[in-house]
Amino acid sequence: MEPSQQPRPFRRRDPLSTREAILCAARELVAERGPEGMTISEVAHRAGVNRGTAYQHFRNRGELATAVHDWFGGTLAMLLSSDLPVSERIDRFLEFIVGHPEYARLWIDEMLSIPNGRPNESWKTFVAALEVFAESIGAQPGIDPERLGRILVSAPLVWSLWANRAVTEEDRSLEVRHFSHEIKRMLLFGVLNPEAWPEMVAEVAKPALADKAQ
């Protein structure tokens, strides 16, 4: 490597947007390769920034990782709470999550790593909202908000990442409509025809804790 004749090519200084560029690249990388796959080198490279600059903004790898994590927590609440009617809320949610695969991936990682991380405030408020809903006239009786919440969130997350295999924008929005239709259908009517499954109906009629007792 010969010493370059040209003066060092300094970039225009704008620490705020530099930091944002680094964070953005980090999110992207975590989304692509999972949290362990993110390296400072690659992040800096993608952000078009010297590796040392990244260390100026984030003390070390761990701090960058938690910064990604925090950014995520911030936007999560926004997504779960809304005053739109349910049907539109579902569509908005699905569209957002398909349009932001890095977000879906982060969310899944978040769900899988709660023991290590801090407790998640926005998740609690989401479950609280489900509890209110479960008591309302619009809900089926006997709902378990905590577990239903897991189902309602995780299924679209995993699906959305899968759906992003679609190449064209058209294919993607078609897939959104298909999934939206199926999940609404399921929410309204379930999957099994109760008349054909009397034993299961009887089993579910009992509370969960008594199921396997005796």
Next chain:
Amino acid sequence: MEPSQQPRPFRRRDPLSTREAILCAARELVAERGPEGMTISEVAHRAGVNRGTAYQHFRNRGELATAVHDWFGGTLAMLLSSDLPVSERIDRFLEFIVGHPEYARLWIDEMLSIPNGRPNESWKTFVAALEVFAESIGAQPGIDPERLGRILVSAPLVWSLWANRAVTEEDRSLEVRHFSHEIKRMLLFGVLNPEAWPEMVAEVAKPALADKAQ
């Protein structure tokens, strides 16, 4: 590091179980840290084997990774097909998946990385079985097998990893019963009370493709 006086401590030779130990450690590691988090060094260390030995059994990191992948594909079919009644099948599935978190994690990675990997044969047969079911008297009308399959599989997978935070064995089996109850309830009755959501019922009555047309 001084040269050791003792003769080199050779381990009893048993290539088959050595290979199995390496594969097992690899699975464990992929489960814990995701596919990018698996290093040959750590795998060898956990398997109690010299790193060079690992290279004797697997040409390189990639080959070990696909070996893990293949092991997974093999056991997948077994899990999805069964002649048990539905209710028990659900319980067995949930118990297995909670008892084998490394499997759940691998499965999720698999679902998220289909574009890179080879197409998944066992998934196709699973969807085919769902198609047959969808036409049967036991099913609700209008089911979309492909999308329903995603929901039915991904939700328990993500839940199971979350459920493994439970410390005691008792807590875990309690959680299994709760989730089992909720998912059966949902399969039978859905989530929303159709009478309270006439617009959504009307929306779902139309086929998915016509939803947003006009």
Next chain:
DNA sequence: GAATTAATCAACAACGTTGTTGATTAGATG
């Protein structure tokens, strides 16, 4: 029991990543 095979390991070189340091200078402040 001698010769062969191959399973196991230690040591090596090449490479990538990490975190640190010191030099350079853009932009802010006086």
Next chain:
DNA sequence: CATCTAATCAACAACGTTGTTGATTAATTC
């Protein structure tokens, strides 16, 4: 304009991982 702060970068050392090679020897075969 002179000074100061801190944003940016290049270079460095320490470390871990990768894949290779050659030595050692447990099993197997003849």
